Amino acid sequence: MTAKQLCMAIGVGILIQGALHLAWGPISIQWLNALSTWSNPSTTDSLVFFHVRLPRVLTAMAAGSGLALSGLLLQTWFHNPLAGPSVLGISAGSSLGVAVIILTGLTWGWWGVTTAAVGGGMLTLLLILAVSRRFHGSATLLIFGLMLSYVVGAVVTVLQAEAAQDALQQFVFWGMGTFGQAPLRISGLMLLMVAIAGRMIFLRSRDLDAWTLGSITAQSMGVDAKKLKYSVIGITGVLAGIITAVCGPVAFLGLATPHLVRLVSDERSHRRLIPLTILMGAFIALLADWGVRAPGIDGGGWPLNAVLSLLGGPMVVWVLLRKTWNA
Amino acid sequence: MERMSLNATPFSIEMEELVIGYRNAPPLNSPFSGRFEGAGIHLVAGRNGSGKSTLIRTLAGLQPPVSGSILWGEDDLSQIASNERGEGMAFMASTPPRTSGLRVEEVLELMQPSLEFRDRTLQQVGAQEWLDRRLSSLSDGQAQRVMLARALLQNTPWIALDEPTAFLDAPSRTAMWKTLLQLSESGVGLILASHDFRFLEGKTALSSVHAIASSGWLSLDRLGQASDWESCF
Numbered sequence: 001m002t003a004k005q006l007c008m009a010i011g012v013g014i015l016i017q018g019a020l021h022l023a024w025g026p027i028s029i030q031w032l033n034a035l036s037t038w039s040n041p042s043t044t045d046s047l048v049f050f051h052v053r054l055p056r057v058l059t060a061m062a063a064g065s066g067l068a069l070s071g072l073l074l075q076t077w078f079h080n081p082l083a084g085p086s087v088l089g090i091s092a093g094s095s096l097g098v099a100v101i102i103l104t105g106l107t108w109g110w111w112g113v114t115t116a117a118v119g120g121g122m123l124t125l126l127l128i129l130a131v132s133r134r135f136h137g138s139a140t141l142l143i144f145g146l147m148l149s150y151v152v153g154a155v156v157t158v159l160q161a162e163a164a165q166d167a168l169q170q171f172v173f174w175g176m177g178t179f180g181q182a183p184l185r186i187s188g189l190m191l192l193m194v195a196i197a198g199r200m201i202f203l204r205s206r207d208l209d210a211w212t213l214g215s216i217t218a219q220s221m222g223v224d225a226k227k228l229k230y231s232v233i234g235i236t237g238v239l240a241g242i243i244t245a246v247c248g249p250v251a252f253l254g255l256a257t258p259h260l261v262r263l264v265s266d267e268r269s270h271r272r273l274i275p276l277t278i279l280m281g282a283f284i285a286l287l288a289d290w291g292v293r294a295p296g297i298d299g300g301g302w303p304l305n306a307v308l309s310l311l312g313g314p315m316v317v318w319v320l321l322r323k324t325w326n327a
Numbered sequence: 328m329e330r331m332s333l334n335a336t337p338f339s340i341e342m343e344e345l346v347i348g349y350r351n352a353p354p355l356n357s358p359f360s361g362r363f364e365g366a367g368i369h370l371v372a373g374r375n376g377s378g379k380s381t382l383i384r385t386l387a388g389l390q391p392p393v394s395g396s397i398l399w400g401e402d403d404l405s406q407i408a409s410n411e412r413g414e415g416m417a418f419m420a421s422t423p424p425r426t427s428g429l430r431v432e433e434v435l436e437l438m439q440p441s442l443e444f445r446d447r448t449l450q451q452v453g454a455q456e457w458l459d460r461r462l463s464s465l466s467d468g469q470a471q472r473v474m475l476a477r478a479l480l481q482n483t484p485w486i487a488l489d490e491p492t493a494f495l496d497a498p499s500r501t502a503m504w505k506t507l508l509q510l511s512e513s514g515v516g517l518i519l520a521s522h523d524f525r526f527l528e529g530k531t532a533l534s535s536v537h538a539i540a541s542s543g544w545l546s547l548d549r550l551g552q553a554s555d556w557e558s559c560f
Contacts, residue, residue: 079426210437212427213462217420217474219389221437221481222413268428268461 003272006265010279014061017286021057021293022049052180055187057286060179062190063247064257064285065278066239069198071254072277076208076270077232078132079215081319082142084255085121085240089148093124094244095175099156102171103163110186110245118241124148125237129229176303177248179289190242197235198278204231205270212268251305252312253288257281259319337484337516338400338415339364340386342544345395347381354393355381359544363518367534368511370527371520374560377539379520380421380489386518387487388412417481421490423470424462431465431473432458438480445480452476452506468499475506486510488519501526508532528553 001009023031027048034049067085074083085091097120100106101113108116128145135141160168174181182190201208207228210218219225243250261276262268291307340363348354355378363369363386373379384390386397388404397404399415407415427434431454435445449455452472462470471491478486491507492500504526511517511532527533529550536547540560547556 081426206437209429209433212429213424213434213474213477214420216384216389217418217424219409220387220413220416220418220478220487222410224409262428268430269433 001265003265003267003276007275007279010276010283013283014279014286017283018057018061021060021286021289022053025053025293050184055182055184056180056289058184058187058191059182059247060285060289061282062187062194063179063243063250064253064281064283064288066190066194066197066243066281067250067254068257068277068281068284069194069201069274070236070240071256072258072270072273073201073208073232073236074254075258076211077229078141079212080141081259082255082316084252085236086249086251087142087255088124088128088145089152090121090124090128090236090240091244091249092149092152094118094121094241095249096120096152096156097241098174098245099159099171102174103156103159103167105164105167114242114245117245118238121241121244122233122237124152125233129233174248175305177250177305177308178292179247179285179304180292182246186246190246193242194239194278197239198274201231201235202271202274204228205274208270248305250308252308252316253281253285256312256315256319257284260284260315263319263322336514337364337366339398340485340518341398342386343396343398345385345397346393347378347385348393349381349390356539357543358395360395361537361544361546363516363535365534366511366514366516367532368507368527368530369516369518369534370524370536371518371539372522372524372536372556372560373520373539375522377560379539382539383487383489383518383520384418387416387418389418413481413483415483416485416487417478417483419471419474419478419486419488419491421493423465423467423474423494425470427462429462430458431460431462434462434473434477435480438477438482440480440482444482448476448479451479451509453502468495468503471495471499471503472506475503479510483515485516485518488517488521490521490523491519492521492523524556525553 025048027044029045029048033043034045071084074085074088075081094117097116098113101108101116106112127148131144132141135144160171163171207218207223210221210223211228215225240254257280258273258277261273261280265272265276267273267276288304288307288311292301292304294301342359342361344358344360346354346356346358371379371382381390385392388407391405399407440448446455452475454469454472454476457465457469457473462473465473471494475491492503495503500523507517508530533549536549536556538545538547538556538559545559547559
């Protein structure tokens, strides 16, 4: 299958899943009814459609795509197949930002939480970039990310111990991860940002391909390492930060999705990997959300991170065994 | 798309009071000055740890000097933008990339060569049969040849090579040296750091021989013997 056909196939899978997610739920709704009142959603049908199901589908797609793209960029930049926003501690950094806002009782609203999450993620990423120069070998980087997560986790735990009851509860639920919390305009905004980020980095496909030949070789080919680095930091930090703020620290999507793409496709050039990864991320996120929605009712099923870990953990082990990074 | 530099003769490269090394580490040498000029092979020899690789990367503009400066022709290298730098000098690392999943064809396509130029170059390095292979599926020797082809397709007046034969077996080494000698006769300037230079002894394509010795920068008799060069380190 060519890359184009595969993109189409995944696209169709996204559309089918999206339609099913919109149609299925504990409350059956009339689509026509819901859509006809889109400008003034007041009936039950349109409230369920526009305030619950559509934002949830869009959020899942944006989060899946954004994290998958971040994972791909980090794996390429660090020449490390096991890099990803959660592995390197970027999600943990964002969590700390969110924890500071929620647990200390600051009521800064959505923008405050998001800014803190983006700031925390970006700071973590800058820290990793600063020290990664001294690391040789891929294991060191991952262990550093792990240690960073532990330290940040410890700070969060201290904050939790000191927090008020209702703030704590809010934070714990947020930590389980969900696609079901964002209002429609936020989910639409997230999707738009992922599209812009994808377009921006797609234009640097050649630089990213050259980067796989080694950072020194890439620079000898005229790649501006600083520009590429800031593109990767900017995109990864902003996407992972916003997604973490809205959906919680979502596990595995960033790390596992690029490998899933490498598993089903022979393509390794970023011109193909970027669109494939973005689409695959949306597809997997929608798939995982069945595990969250199906066992219970809207917003009350299994925690997203439990579902993703049950899916993602074995998959990463499988990837390691199959060595798709090299093959 | 072939660049204008196709027929350009190699510009002169001048090192002025150059100190090389890394931040937060002691410098590798006391300041030295020197010059590389004209086509052919310019050999930089020296003991392990003397700074050959660092010098090669510094000369190619891939790492800043600790102090002093490098001139490419009239221009200060530190002032040249990265894309223009890539038009002046190509670079080949001592180890081929081991994790790139790109196919050989895709690697070469990064340089946007004409099909004719690409195929001619592949023939030159003996890599014409691997177009569909993944870089990571090739042996080190094969991958190194592909990386040489890539550097050639950059179509620059200079190519810097850091230990081009370091990880190759005996037949691949001989093949690599033969290719490099052929290349040097086509008007390209090659600066290369190597321990494995006995093959170059007495070759007319050898334009200059230098050593980074404990006493400083030495320019040696290019027609001398490899054993004499080694004794100067």
